[in-house]
Amino acid sequence: MKGETKRGPIWALGAMSGTSLDGVDAAMVLTDGQTITEFGPHAYRPMSEAERAVIRAAFGRWPGDAGVAEAAEVVETAHAELLSRFTGVDVVGFHGQTLAHDPAHRGTHQCGDGAVLAEVLGAPVVWDFRSNDVAMGGQGAPLAPFFHFACAKWAGATEPLAFLNLGGVGNLTWVDPSCPTPETPGALLAFDTGPANAPINDLMMARLGRAQDEGGALAAQGSSDEAAVSEFLDHPYFYKIPPKSLDRNDFSFTFRTFDEMPPQDAAATLTAIAAASVARGAEHFPRPVTRILVTGGGRHNATMMRELAARLTCMVEPVEAVGLNGDMLEAQAFAYLAVRVLRGLPTSCPTTTGVPAAVGGGQISRP
Structure with a gap:
């Protein structure tokens, strides 16, 4: 295939469907797996409520479990529909769609078969x-940090900065762009901060039949319970040294206490918890940063952004402030990582996932 024999940059198409189940993002990147040369076209396909229901029913399940084959078919069909719109792809x-993630027992499950897509595309x-x-022995997540490193270089950064992704779960990447490669010791530190949009989305669906708190409007009408926020931060996860990662449902038992709150106060408290989790995470940075660039759906939540600004000591801005596309960054990351896999380059290292040494991942399926 030409992408494997070509030298220099090639066009990669990446796709991402996050745990918040809003839809599938797809984006193209021209890269040699190290430097970003150009960002290409992108597109989005929303998930229908029926599709979400099939996938949601398979959360927490492993290959062969009931409902997993049905979820995989939904995932493959949605991706095939979206990805087939693109041309010039190397x-x-x-x-795929994460259904379960349990690195302590050496397990992670993203449903969807790449071989099926290779045939279709x-x-x-x-x-x-x-x-x-x-x-x-790594956490298997987060995997975007190597791409964040390339983005920091692309943006011309010279001092340490951090990327904050607010999807279903929050994760931080601390980057020192003065290092030559992402696997260089001291270049990166990455970890999941705690729950972000997932519990807010779950609350909105359960209490109001809505997919999300649009713009943080409901949370803005409520008051956060700071005692509940403090109690939440006593969870053992926050005392673990990073790198570390979470499953979407790792904190679900904690959220049952929010059922008695008025929905606006529950939304405000869950939003405050997401922001406070990030502030607690920033305490682990090797050196302080002057700016945190926010990506993912959570940056559209004005209440969340206000909470972050209030709880952090540095500038908090959407990644658009440096010319990046926060809606497509994760899809772009998997385009970039695909080229690294093709070229035999590592995709994670001890300070991003806790794996003992820099390692490449990924299967390659050819049509």
Whole structure:
């Protein structure tokens, strides 16, 4: 395939469907797996409520469990519909849909078969990015940090900065762009901060039949229970030294106490918890940063952004402040990582996932 024989930058198409289940993002990146040369076209396909229901029913399940094959079919169909709109693609990076993540027992499960997509799209597909890292004792997440490093270089940064992704779960990447490569010791530190949009979305669906708190409007009408925020931060996860990662449902038992709150106060408290978790995470940075660049759906939540600004001591801005696209950054990351896999470059290292040594991941399926 030409993407594997070409030298220099190639066009990669990445796809991401996050745990918040809003839809599938797809974006193209021209890269050699190290430097970003150009960002290409992108597109989005929302998930229908029926599709979300099938996937939601399979959360927490493993290959072969009831409902997993049905979820995989939904995921593959949604991706095939979206990715087939693109042309000039040398390689596809397919993340799949995370259903379960248990690195302590060497398990992670992203449903969707890359071989099926390779046949449909007629291009090589790199997929199953996390399993190799987990099998070697890593957390398998987060995987965007190597791309964040490339983005910091692309943006011309010279001092340490951090990327904050607010999806279903929050994660931080601390970057020192003065280092030559992402696997260089001291270049990166990455970890999941805690729950972000997932519990807010779950609350909105359960109490109001809405997919999300649009713009943080409901939370803005409520008052956060700071005692509940403090109690939440006593969870053992916050005392673990990073790198560390979470499953979408790791804190679900804690959120049952919010059922008695008025919905606006519950939304305000869950938003405050997400921001306070990030502030607690920033205490782990090797050196302070002057700015945190926010990506993912959470940056559209004005209440969340206000909470972050109030709880952090540095500037908090959406990634658009440096010319990046926060809606597509994760899809772009898997485009970039696909090229790294093709070229035999590592995709994670000890300070991003806790894996013992820098390691590459991913299966390659050819049409």
